[in-house]
Amino acid sequence: MRDGGMSEPHDADASRRPLLVVADSLAATYPGSDAPALASVTFELRGGQRLAVLGPNGGGKSTLLRVLSGQLQPSFGKLELPAGRVALVPQTERSRLDFPVSALDVATLGAVARLPWYRRPSRADRALALDALGRVGLADRAHRTYGDLSGGQRQRVLVARALVQDAPLLLLDEPFSGLDAPSRRRLELLLEELAGAGRGLLLATHDLDQARACELVLCLNRVQLAFGEPERALTPQVVERTYGAWLHGTGDPEEQPASPGRTP
Amino acid sequence: MLEPLTLPFFQRALWEILLLAIVSGLLGTWIVLRGLAFFAHAVGTATFPGLVLADGLGFAPFLGALGAALAVAWLVAMLAERRATSADSVTALALAAALAVGIILASDVFAAQASVERLLFGSLLAIGWSDVALAAVVALVALVAALLGGPRWLAAGFDEVGDAARPRRGAGLALVLLTALAAVAALSAVGALLATAIVVVPAATTRLVTNRVASWQIATVLLAAAQGAIGMWVAFQVNVPPGAAIAVLAGAVFLLVAVVRRIAASRSRASMALAALGGVAALAFGGCAGGNGSTARSGQLEVVATTTIAGDLAGEVGGREVAVTTLLRPGSDPHEYEPRAGDVRKLAGADVVVASGLGLDAWVDELIGASGSEARVVRLGDHVPTRLEAAGGRGGEVHHGEGDVDPHWWGDPHNVLAAVGEIERAYAAADPHAAGSVAKNAAAYRRRLRVLDRRIASCIARVPWAQRRIVTDHDAFAYFATRYGIELVGAVIPSTTTRAETSAGDLAELERTIRREKVRAIFPEVGVSPRLAEQLARQTGASTAYTLYSDALGGPGSGADTYIGAQRANAAALVAGMSGGAKRCETGA
Numbered sequence: 113m114r115d116g117g118m119s120e121p122h123d124a125d126a127s128r129r130p131l132l133v134v135a136d137s138l139a140a141t142y143p144g145s146d147a148p149a150l151a152s153v154t155f156e157l158r159g160g161q162r163l164a165v166l167g168p169n170g171g172g173k174s175t176l177l178r179v180l181s182g183q184l185q186p187s188f189g190k191l192e193l194p195a196g197r198v199a200l201v202p203q204t205e206r207s208r209l210d211f212p213v214s215a216l217d218v219a220t221l222g223a224v225a226r227l228p229w230y231r232r233p234s235r236a237d238r239a240l241a242l243d244a245l246g247r248v249g250l251a252d253r254a255h256r257t258y259g260d261l262s263g264g265q266r267q268r269v270l271v272a273r274a275l276v277q278d279a280p281l282l283l284l285d286e287p288f289s290g291l292d293a294p295s296r297r298r299l300e301l302l303l304e305e306l307a308g309a310g311r312g313l314l315l316a317t318h319d320l321d322q323a324r325a326c327e328l329v330l331c332l333n334r335v336q337l338a339f340g341e342p343e344r345a346l347t348p349q350v351v352e353r354t355y356g357a358w359l360h361g362t363g364d365p366e367e368q369p370a371s372p373g374r375t376p
Numbered sequence: 377m378l379e380p381l382t383l384p385f386f387q388r389a390l391w392e393i394l395l396l397a398i399v400s401g402l403l404g405t406w407i408v409l410r411g412l413a414f415f416a417h418a419v420g421t422a423t424f425p426g427l428v429l430a431d432g433l434g435f436a437p438f439l440g441a442l443g444a445a446l447a448v449a450w451l452v453a454m455l456a457e458r459r460a461t462s463a464d465s466v467t468a469l470a471l472a473a474a475l476a477v478g479i480i481l482a483s484d485v486f487a488a489q490a491s492v493e494r495l496l497f498g499s500l501l502a503i504g505w506s507d508v509a510l511a512a513v514v515a516l517v518a519l520v521a522a523l524l525g526g527p528r529w530l531a532a533g534f535d536e537v538g539d540a541a542r543p544r545r546g547a548g549l550a551l552v553l554l555t556a557l558a559a560v561a562a563l564s565a566v567g568a569l570l571a572t573a574i575v576v577v578p579a580a581t582t583r584l585v586t587n588r589v590a591s592w593q594i595a596t597v598l599l600a601a602a603q604g605a606i607g608m609w610v611a612f613q614v615n616v617p618p619g620a621a622i623a624v625l626a627g628a629v630f631l632l633v634a635v636v637r638r639i640a641a642s643r644s645r646a647s648m649a650l651a652a653l654g655g656v657a658a659l660a661f662g663g664c665a666g667g668n669g670s671t672a673r674s675g676q677l678e679v680v681a682t683t684t685i686a687g688d689l690a691g692e693v694g695g696r697e698v699a700v701t702t703l704l705r706p707g708s709d710p711h712e713y714e715p716r717a718g719d720v721r722k723l724a725g726a727d728v729v730v731a732s733g734l735g736l737d738a739w740v741d742e743l744i745g746a747s748g749s750e751a752r753v754v755r756l757g758d759h760v761p762t763r764l765e766a767a768g769g770r771g772g773e774v775h776h777g778e779g780d781v782d783p784h785w786w787g788d789p790h791n792v793l794a795a796v797g798e799i800e801r802a803y804a805a806a807d808p809h810a811a812g813s814v815a816k817n818a819a820a821y822r823r824r825l826r827v828l829d830r831r832i833a834s835c836i837a838r839v840p841w842a843q844r845r846i847v848t849d850h851d852a853f854a855y856f857a858t859r860y861g862i863e864l865v866g867a868v869i870p871s872t873t874t875r876a877e878t879s880a881g882d883l884a885e886l887e888r889t890i891r892r893e894k895v896r897a898i899f900p901e902v903g904v905s906p907r908l909a910e911q912l913a914r915q916t917g918a919s920t921a922y923t924l925y926s927d928a929l930g931g932p933g934s935g936a937d938t939y940i941g942a943q944r945a946n947a948a949a950l951v952a953g954m955s956g957g958a959k960r961c962e963t964g965a
Contacts, residue, residue, distance in 0.1 A: 207535035211409070212587050221531045229546070232527055257587050 129158040132195045132281045132312040133180065139188035140172075140179050148187060149175040153336045157328070159195075159280060162303065162313045164323035164342075167332035168355055173316035176332065177283050180314065193281070195312075197226070199274035201284040204266040209259035215269045216254040219244050222276030237276070244272035248302055264295025271302065281312045288322060300325065320351070380612045385720050385746040388508055389500040389618060392565050393604030395511035396574055401597030402515075402522040403558045404579035405589070410533050412555055413576045415452060415467045420559035420568040422448040422474035425481055432486030438510065441563055445556035448474050453552045484879065498567035500608070500618045501715045502742045507564045514561035521554050522593075530589065566619035573623035578603060581630040584637050603629060615718035677807050680719075680726040682737040684929040685786055686756060688939045690730040693799040695817040697810040698728075703740070706931040707902065715743055723747040727806045730799060733757030734783035736927070754802045757783055760791035764854050784926065786939065787855030789829040793822055828940050829859075832947040835961035836860040839954045845893050846954060847886065847918070849901040849909055852926035853946075862950070865893050868908045878908065890916045897953030899924045902936075919956070922949035 138153040150172040157163050165173050178184040179191065181200045199222070207218075219241035223233040233241075245254050248268040253261060258269060267287055274282050287303075288296050307313055307327075315326065323329045324342045331337040331345065331354045338345040338354075380386040407416050426444025430437045448470045455470075456463040528547035562571035578600035579592075586592040607622030614621075677698040681687035687702030694700065701722045704713055723729065723740075724747040731740050733755030744753065764782045785791045800818040804811035836844070844862045846853075851867045866886045869878050890898070890912070897919045900906035906920060913920040924946050930936035936945045951961040 202535050208533060211530070211534055212583070212589055212592055213530065213534065214588065217530075217588070218534065221527065221534065224527045224531045229528070230524060232523060 129160045129310070130195060130280070131156060131158055132193065133157040133314070134192040134194070135189070136191075137189035138176075138179065138186050138191055140175050140184055141187040142175075142184070149334070150179070150332070151188075151335045153189070153330075153332070155328075155330050155336075155339045157281070157312050157314060159310045159312050160307055161328055162307045162315065162326040163328040163330060164326040165314060165316045165330050165332055166318065166320070166323045166346075166354060167316075168318060171318075171333045171354070173318075173332060174285060177285055177314075177316055180281075180283055195280040197277070197279035198281045198283060199225075199277040199279035201267075201270045201274050201282060201287060203285050203289065204263055204270060205290075207258075207266070207270070211258065213258050214255050215245060215250060215258055215261060215265075215272075216241055218258050218269050219254075219272040219276050222273035222278075225277050241272065241276050244275040245269070247275065248272045249298065262295070264291045264299065267291065267295075267299060268302065271299075271306075275306075280310075281314070282306070284313065284315045286316055286318075288317065288319065320346070380609060380717070383721070383724065384748050385501055385724075386608070386612065386717070388503055388505065388746070389565075389608055390605060391508045392500060392503055392511050393574075393608060393622070394601050395508065395515045396562055396565060397578070397597050397600035397604055398515040399511070399518045399558050399561060400575045400578050400600040401593045401595075402518040403554055404575045404600070405583075405593050405596055406522070406526070406529050406551060407555055407558075407576055408579045408583055410529060410551060411463075412552070413572065413580070414464060415449075415552070416555050416559055416576055417572040418467045418471040419445050419448050419452075419556045420563060420571040422471050423560060423563060423568060425474055425478035428478050428481040428486060432481065438560070438564070441560045442557070444474060445560050446553060449552045449556035450549075453549050498564050498570075498619065499715050500565050501717060501720050502739070502746050503564055504742075504745065511561050511565070514557055517557065518554065521550060525550055525554075526589070566622070570619050570623045573626050574600070574604070574619075577623075577626040577630055581626070581633050584633050599629070612717040615716045617714040617716055619714070677727045677803060677810065678722070678725055679728045679730060680722050680751070681730040682740050683732045683927065685939050685942075686730045686732050686737075688929060688937075689756070689792065689795060690728075690799055692821045692938075693796055693814060693818050694803060694810075695813065697803065697807070697813050697817075701726075704737075704928065706934075706937060707928050713739065715739075719743070720747045723749045723751070725749075726751040728802050729753045730802075731755045732783065732786075734781050734785065736783040752802050752806055754798050756795040756798060757781075757785050759798045760785045760788075760794050762788050762791055762855060762858070764858065782851070782854050784852045784855055787853055787857075788859040789825045789832075789943070790859070791855065792825055792939065796821055796825070824940060828943060831962075832943065833860055835947050835951050836862065838959050838961075839951055842894075843896065843954045843956075845895045846950065847890060847895055847898045847909075847912075848924065848926075849899065849904050849906075850926065852901070853924065856946070862954075863893075865889055865895050868898065868912060883908075883912070887912060887915055890918055896956050897922060899949065899953060901926045902928075902930060919953060922953040924949055 133156065135153050135155050139148045139151040141148045153176065155163070165176060167173050175184065177200065179186050180193070181198050216238065220233050220238050222241065222244075223237035227233065227237075242251065242254055245251050248271050250265060250268055250272065253265060258266065261269065271282075271284075271287075284303075287299060291299065303313055303315070315322070317323060324346065326342065328340065329342045329345050330339045331350050333354050333356070338347070338350040381390075407413055423441035423444045426440035426442070426447075427437050428440075429444075430440025451470050452463065452466050455466040525547050529551055532548055558575050559568070559571050562574050565571075566574055579596045582592055582595040582599055586595050603625050604622055607625040608618050610616075610625070611618035611621035676696075677694065679690050679694060679698045679700045681690045681700055681702045683704050684702055684706050687700055687704075690698065691700045701719075703715075703719050703722075720743060723744055726749055729740065729744060729749070729751045731737050731753060734757035736757070744751070762785070786795070796818050800814055803814045841861075845865050846857075846862060847866050847868065848864065849868050851864075853862075854864060856862070857864045866889055868883075868886070889895075895916070895918055898909045898913050900909045900920055900923050902923050902925050906923075909920050912918070925936050925942040929938065929942050930945075934941075936942040948961045951959050
């Protein structure tokens, strides 16, 4: 037993938990663009920690998720993912709501990622998927058509899929957007539980309150502005710089491409 | 009702369509789900250059089609991967490129033959067991691929961003290549244009009423099989081309399901009943229409002729001893023939088949094979005394025949005399009792042919030598020109494949020739668009007022519905055209 173990469990256990992400001076540039969409990103994430990536639209959050999930190669810097597998929980609107699949079918798709190409998801994988749906509180909706579920339920199905994928690191892209208060609360509890069970969670968000609820926060506006525990990292200056452009209403369009000169 | 099931050609077609139903259920569903329907259609059509290449270099058309389809599929997959353009635009681009390459190959590199176009159309009634075997292999590949690829295609299609199944590139490429394979498998059965109707439409229909992948696939297999079998049966009873019948049925079922579903959603019972009633009425109407009986009286020889000219000769020689069925219709292009079940049945029951030969109607061999017919086959062109090289002079452009022989032998009546002898011999061998009567008919017809020959010769002789220079639409009049001393200066389209095109250089050269040789008339052919000929005429001052009959006779009442009538009409047109209207030709009976 360490001192203050009860009040600061994450800090106390931190060094014992396995490292999941080590990023050092990461930069990423989209093909065909000169200006990096993301630069100077340096952080560490361990199992059991929730890291909120905070930033305005177009600030580089999605770019960071793409780099971490291997869809985009970093143009500079070093990235280590010691645990290997990464599960991405995308925004639910990005998935096809008209697909002929049940919630259980979607959750089962998580198994496809870890199976070799010649194997189909087995009965055991389906049982695992049903179990995962139970953990996100959707056991009774397992056989409903995915497109007919509410936004919050769909988001939880995607989390269940990530659980079936059995990756130690989960990347969640704006998981709370479009959810009503009860759904939101439900998802928060679920994420807290997952972290408690030792998984690392990285949440892209532009919600300050959400970020404050996490163990770690990383402020991003094209470049990394701060990283650390919320109470230390989220100084008024950092918040101002993170949201400067956004608050002043210059209205960054959507997500990525860089208009040169915007970079502070 | 079950009579067709006893016919071998019908059995093969049924097997083929049932195997394609499996392909439709297993791959068609993914094609619909992943938005590849247009691609599936395009890739089937894009097999054209492969077919031309196979025809020109003499390897199996299937390999040519498969090669071209896979090349196009790979190109589309690679370009779409870069995401510079949408997959639809890339597909359209690849299709246009493939067709362009095909046209250049067909027009300028190889002398494309009619068989290429027939492959693009295909026919369920002409397929052999090798086609069925191919469909079986594709169905098996589809089964294995769908089992392995299904979850990955679903994962990748479900959300491309969060796709859990990376690396997914292999799976996506596999689906695109399998789509190409399915299109090629359907090619020999129904042709490129209807392949989509067979492979994709059933899946689109069942998608309206199913909500899970497994039930969707099973429903699609069942629907495609039912539609195929019913379409084949209806086509057999009504005597229409089966591929087209199945496609129409598939489209109708889709519409019906869509309408009923719409109405069911709006919960209006009355209109639902109305729609159901309409559907039943449509089916009943389809079921009752048509049906044609045999025309042969007892004791008559059953004769099937391919072209209208062969049919006319077969009838003249046979007289009352024979009942002649002609497969091609008056004025129709031999390329655009699609067999109907009635044709195959006629062939199956025929005593004698009279074909034009020299490759013009090579498709009949396939059909005879499919029908299991034991008829005597007379290929008239094989027995004629005068044989000309195909389209001499301009770099080995072969007319639509096999090999290097011009197949329009009937332009010279002396050849027809020989053909009449062949028909006579075949009839006598098939029915010795009819020999005497047939010999009388043949002798009478020979006399008329000799009269015709003399009259045409004297007609043409009225035109001075210097004026006997003509340009025709195609190279179809070499025998006629050789017999009567006319110089063929050129042809507007140096190949009769309708997909071939004349190059600007060829056209300019022809224009110079027409001016230099003082050609007075360009002769369009009946039933062929005269646009190029007319344009050439405007530029050179030549006339296009007179048209010629080449591969097919005219319809009833045209005066050219017999061989003799058509030859007379051609002679009159040629004399008038060459002399600038100054001379007339009286060849009257």
